[in-house]
Amino acid sequence: MDKTFSPQNIEQQRYQHWEQKGYFKASGNGEPYCILLPPPNVTGNLHMGHAFQHTIMDSLIRYHRMKGDNTLWQCGTDHAGIATQMVVERQLNAQGKTRHDLGREDFVEKIWQWKEESGGNITQQMRRMGTSPDWEREAFTMDPALSEAVQEVFVKLHEEGLIYRGKRLVNWDPVLHTAVSDLEVLNEEEDGFMWHMRYPLADGSGELTVATTRPETMLGDTAVAVHPDDERYQGFIGKQIKLPITGRLIPIIADDYVDPEFGTGCVKITPAHDFNDYDMGKRHKLEMINILSKDAALNENTPAAYQGLDRFEARKQIVAELERTGLLVKIENHKLKVPRGDRTGAVIEPYLTDQWYVAVESLAKPAIEAVESGEIKFVPENWNKTYYQWMYNIQDWCISRQLWWGHRIPAWYDDNDKIYVGRSEAEVREKHSLADDVNLRQDEDVLDTWFSSALWPFATMGWPHETPELETFVPSSVMVTGFDIIFFWVARMIMMTKKFTGKIPFKEIYITGLIRDEQGNKMSKSKGNVLDPIDLIDGISLDDLVAKRTAGMMQPQQAAAITKRTTKQFPEGINAYGTDALRFTFAAMASTSRDINFDMGRVEGYRNFCNKLWNASRFVLMNTEEQDNGANGGELELSLADKWIWARFQQTLSEFNNAIKDYRFDIAAQSVYEFTWNQFCDWYLELSKPVLNSELSTEAQKRGTRHTLINVLESLLRLMHPIMPFITDEIWLRVAPLCNIEGDSIMLQPFPEVEAERQDATVIADLEWVKSFIVGIRNIRGEMDISPNKPLGVLLKNISQEDQRRLTLSESFLAKMAKLDSVTQLQAGENGPASATAMVGEMEILIPMAGLIDKDAELSRIAKSLDKIEKDFARTQGKLGNEKFVSNAPAAVIDKEKAKLEEFQMQMEKLKQQRLTIEAL
Structure with missing residues (x-):
């Protein structure tokens, strides 16, 4: 072995070997164990959240593979409709073109070309993290097989009346010209204003004052609402308002939704441009007037003077008009949550438009029952409350998007706009006996990306066809994901899988925390605190890190602030820590916390841990290579230390198994760390030296210790492998032949089994007594500034029969490791000279100070x-x-x-x- 551990020299070489040999495939033997990879966006790069969750998933996969289970990690990527279309559109824009210049068919072809050339970046980065999914089964949500499943589900749900087309309010991105999901909307607090406006009564008897943060929407008001119990407005209910600027008459209504304490207690109602107003509008059968175009400009439903104006320009003119006519009461500074598109940064508008929907109520019921009955279990369990909260208040799901990239909706329209749904135009014509001269045009929209990902558990296994994988790996074993997509993805997978297979998609849902920076802040490019896991593996210079963090920033002040912060935090850039150190850090931090603050110091510490393991392994190999280790027979006489390290290993193995079962990767990592660093490296290797180096040791004793050294190390490497795959594989290849084990990778070896016969509590107690004795002596040396190499005579006071037995058992260890030249037992009542003392249970260790120190x-x-x-x-x-x-x-x-x-x-x-x-x- 090399003198120093260099991860860059081993990681990619080992990974290529594993993948080329096909070691990531399901074995076909044993109990099925399956994990579905939440498909990352094909446009994406591996971020810290991915790296964290992938470490957890891969640790589970490697653990169960070694346990002999029929283990499959089903991987793949998501076509990411909006994100991917934007990437390619930007490339076209740079050439002075738009997608409309190409046309739909050529534009989609352009995206496929981009996908083949640039769409695999994240999967290559996953390989750098050591993940071991079955790459030969890698799926893409736009693959023909998955597209067939998407089409089949749409048609079947439509046939049952569970998919329909209707005009409803959606989140609308005026830049992308498409509906977007709630997950694609960022609601962040911004500084804004509250405008107070007078609305005069139509009969001239008075006025009401309303307050709004969006005065331009008043042109679409169809009511003013007050609380039915608000005494201030009892006499107004049922009267009409003459809406300023438009002159339209609108009613004053009463509704429990109105908060009498907020603002004036009067609320303007714009059903076509506010989600809460939309619900109130339906309750009161109000007219819904859409005043915006798809660009968020004012449309033909507004007075001529405002038509075509951008919404924010219209806002200025409307406020000026209200002020001119004396209807503007006041303007107040106001903090408000502004919804912005996560891709464009544009302010999202609630927008009334025709979309396709899934009626989810009947699908939600069995999905709720699956969790309530315990058939599906959340870990930690408290997340089921979040799940229930969403599911019991579920709304119909808008599944259409106004994009060109995605699964095109399998619906056709005739010249009278009658809708026909089918798997193809030919099927539609045959099913409805439509003549060839009947003109049909396919719906322009595509399906929401979440629709295809909802089918992931069974579509990736071959559905709608009956396949062995569908039978074996549905349900999968555990879904590892973040809490932010419990509703958007997890719930929908449960609904769809139950509906189309009759099974649950997975048995357990392990919800991870969110990786934040060291101060607990969310990692974001705007904050300049993003860490790239590949940079932690390979290292990065300060200049390159600053350039990466400030790339594309338009504001010099922001770039300067990020440069200053980065330089202060990483004055010399980021060191290369290697994959194993990073993976171990993630595992050690995987507690039950909702937020996990990433600590660079811990990565440094676990890089040192890798070095410790490497150096310990070199020590073991130097003492066992070309030696008789008992692999081919011969008498083995095990020392107390040999028996102790085996017993402690059994304890560690049990702790590790229990922790993995409970998804407590932090406890699993801690148990491995504690055993490796403190018990094996710091104590056992030292305790082995008196046996190996003493001329008084018999060959059977030396053989026993060499056998223990190499076999405990080999077992320890197998224990550590699920979390730290590279270093364990590299060392194991040197260690295995000395244990008479054949194989070209540790990942194919069985996980260690707990051996009850080695779990000797007496041995553990005896050796812990020895350790306490040695530590006591060493502490006295340190406190009294006595050289660690100076032989000492010690006196023992209050020694029991058990102490006497242990003393006899461990004399050679104590003499060598505590550097003792004599041990004298004091008689009962004898105090001895002035001494420094240490306690081992009730026994007192005395070291006479006379002559040892300069008083x-x-x-x-x-x-x-x-x-x-x-x-x-x-x-x-x-x-x-x-x-x-x-x-x-x-x-x-x-x-x-x-x-x-x-x-x-x-x-x-x-x-x-x-x-x-x-x-x-």
Whole structure:
């Protein structure tokens, strides 16, 4: 093995070997275990959320593959209608063209070309993360097989009356000219205004004042509403308002939805341009007047002076007109949530338009029952409340989009706009006996991307055809996803899979937290705090990182702020940590928290962990290669340390299995880390040296220790492999032959099994006693500044029979590791000379200080240390006693100061105890 661990030298080579050998395929044997990859956008790049979730999924897949299950990770990408169309349209715009210059057919062909050339970036990045899905089964939501499933579902739902076309209010992006889902709308607080306007009564008897954040929509008002119990307006209900500017008469209505405490208690109602008003409009059978075009300009339903004006220009002119006529009461500053398209940044408009819908009520009922009955389980369980909240208030689903890229809706219209739905035009003509001279045109819209992804659990398995995969892997085992798409994706998969297969899509839903930056902020390009997982794997210079974070920014001030922040955080850029360190970091952070703050320090720490494992493995190989390790027989005599490390490994293995079962990857990672670093590397390797290096050790004893070294390491590598695939595979290839194990990859080896016969509680207790003894001696050396290599004589006081047994059992370990030249047991009641002491249970270890230290020098050293710590203590105590500091400082800073105070207190007590011991000499 190389002297240093260099992930860049092994990762891609190992991955190519695995993939070329076809090791990611389902074996066909064992219990089915399947995970469906939430299909990332074909336009996308791997971000931290992907890398986090993919680490979890791959750890589960590798674990169950090694467990002998028939394991399939079904992968693929989503055609991402809006995002992909925008990418290609921008390329055309750069050439001075639009999609309309090409026409629909050629434009779609252009997108397919782009997909073949540039659409696989994210799957290559997934490979860098070490993920092991069956790439030969990689699916794309626009593949012919999946398109067939989409078409089949649409036709069948339409035949049952569950898909229909209707005019309803949708989120409309005036730049893209399409309806968008709620998930594609960002609602962020912005500074705005509240305009208060007078609406005069038609009979001239008075007026009502209404307040709005969108005064241009008044041209589409069809009522003013008040609360039925609001005493201020009882006499107004039923009267009519003369709507300013238009002169239309509109009623004053009463509705419980109105909040009497908000604004004036009077609300203007614009059913065609507000979702809440739309519902009220339906309740009161109000006219719905659409005043906007698809560009969000005012249309022919507004007065001539405003027609064709952009909505915001119209707003200015309407406000000016209201002010001119004395109908503007006041304008107030107002914070409001502004809905913007996540792709365009344009303000989204509620817009009344014809769209295709799925009537979901009958589909939702069995989907709710599947969770209520426990057939599907959320992990953590509290997420089922979110699921129920959405499902019990579910609205019909708008599934049409005004795009060219996507699954075109399989509906045709004749010249009278009669609708025909079928799998093809030929089928429509045959089914409805339409003559060849009947003109048909296909619907221009495509289906919402979420519609095709809702079919992912069964469409990827071959539905609507009966296939072995459909029988074996539906339901899949677990869905790993984020809480933000429980409704948009998870719920719809449950509805569709239940409807078309009669089965649930997955048995468990593991909801992960959201990866945020170290301060808990959401990672976003505008904040300049985005981390690229590939940069953490390969490293990146400061200049390249700054250029990446500021690319495309139009505002120099924002770019300068991000440059400053990045330079402060990463003055030397980002080091190359390798994939295993990053994966282990993700696993260690995968707690039950909703938000997970990513800590760069932990990646550094787990890179050191990889180095520790590498160096420990080199030590093991140096002591076992070309040696008799007992692989071919021969007597094995195991030391206490050998038995102990096997027993501790069994404990770790049990903890790991239980943690994986409960989706507590943080606990699984911690158990592996604790065993590897503290028990195996720090203790067992040291405990092996007295046996291997002593001339008094028999060949059977040395063989037993060598056998334990190499076999515990081999088992440990298999335990670690699901989380850290590359380093474990590389080391295992060197270790396996020494254990008489054949194979060219650890990933095909069985996961370790718990061996009950090795779980010896007495052995663990005995060795922990030894460790306490050694640590006690080492602590005294450190406190008294005694050289670690100086042999010591120790006295033992209050020694029990059990202590005596353990002392006899471990004399060689104690002599070598604690550097002892004698051990003397004091008689009952005998105190011994002035000594430094340590406790092991009830037994007291005494090290006589006479002749070991320079008494005056030590007292002087302690006095200086004590003086410094007392000053630090007083300074910190004063800070915490300062009322101004306590009231202004963040809670985290105050907690840090309190912790420092406690540490100073402990250090002072320790030094005072040392002073007493030395003064007694």
